[in-house]
Amino acid sequence: MSPNTQVCVQETPYYHVVSRCVRRTYLCGVDHSTGRSFEHRRAWIEDRVRLLSSIFSIEVSAYAVMSNHYHIVVKLCPEDAQAWSSEEVLIRWTSLFKGPTLVQRFLDDQNLSPAELKAVSDCVDIFRKRLTNLGWFMKCLNESVARQANKEDNCTGHFWESRYKSQALLSEEALLSAMCYVDLNPVRAGMASTPEASDYTSIQERIEPKFDAEKAVAEQMEQGAITKFNLPIKPLQPFAEVINNDTQNDLPFTFIDYLELVDFTGRAVLADKRGAIESHLPPILKRLNVKSDSWLKTATQFEASYRSHFTKSPPSLQRSA
Template identity: 45%
Template sequence: TQQYLNGDNLATPLVDMVNVTAEIYRQRLIDVSWFMREINEKIARQANQEDDCKGRFWEGRFKSQALLDETALVACMAYVDLNPVRANIADTPESSNHTSVKLRCEQTKASEKPHHKASQTDNISNQPHTLLPFVGNPREDMPQGLPFDLSDYLQLIDITGRSIREDKHGFIEQSQPEILKRLNISAAHWFIITTEFRTQFHGAVGREAALTDFCEHQHFKRRQNLSHCNKLFA
């Protein structure tokens, strides 16, 4: 392979070997199972060495879920960002270590300018470069990014986090953030989604139309999650 990259003249059998190797690498790069196996093995070996023990490190196999529309996307994002709050290892979303919402909060605070009215371009450029930016609500000239407003999402996370911390089941302030209004999700259903996303959904997640299109594209005979999606996203 190194000779091939250096531009050396290789015999046909050697070129064939390079092509076979390249195809193996391509298949690995698009294989989530292979990627997770490599990560899990390294972490498990390190943890076992530190704890001087043997055996499996992870409780079970990873789950890969397709997020088919905006509703599923924001629900999963909120579920992940609020993991530390839900596990009672963080008091607020902005103090939750290793979460994207904390990084977004820190970047937003650092980029605030007194007496300056930020434009949409400013909002995008001031967001963390390592994360996909929030680019506002869907429109015709939509740039690449998350189809929500950043301030709206942070408000949603803050209200939801308070609901989880205060143990008020299904409670969200009467003035719901625009995200919930636009996606037409009830406060009670939103609370269930953001605390039980992994147990409520398996496989693809989205409204009925998106789920139907996905199953037809994948040639699935049954639409898993249909009843839960209809109930919680209705």
């Protein structure tokens, strides 16, 4: 089925997305036939996901970048884009694409005729819709990585096996299951012994933030993957501090409960999976040395203490951040 027929924000804003390298070869890991390492490409994908989520009205709930595929759990937030001004929409879009000449003139504060302003307004409507669209998010992610990889390999052709696969998460149970599945992927594959040791995953990033936004922006600019970037970096979708029956924008469970559930699930030994968390290891909260008296402060001030890169942005962007 076409992804467009599978995505309906009215039914659910949450989706689990998977994209796999062509022929299922290790184009992001280590080529076992030649011994050549492509591990750095996993960082390309992680950086691209984080920057795109800051441009699009899409929250990243969980992700894991593996050797030959990646998983993302996202939340679509079209209501956020509706609050953006016309200038903000154009600034976001031209972070990825050069944009029409009229749009460039508008952003340069040049005088435009009424007919030209109408054309710019039409562009704003189109770009606003695209910046809420999962298909455009995935297009901007996969095409960029494919171009970088082909340039590095000095070749042409497909890098990804297919466009991408999406799965609607219709309940809180489905969302929680998908996030646990994604964060435990390296453990199940035998690539890591514990979730906190799993590189290029959201759970490791939440436990000990390492994302260097300034470096990611500089590298993406150098590669031509973005044209400019003067937006605040969006953190991963936060967990709820308090669970209630009202509609919540945050993930509908607490981070401490999620950690314990991931740890519990990861200890299950599955016949069709290579890895599991060793039974002799202490619980994850003890491994992380999390103390109950300091946990609330850490959890509630996560975004404030998050090591991210903020550049000067227009007042409209600062208000929406």
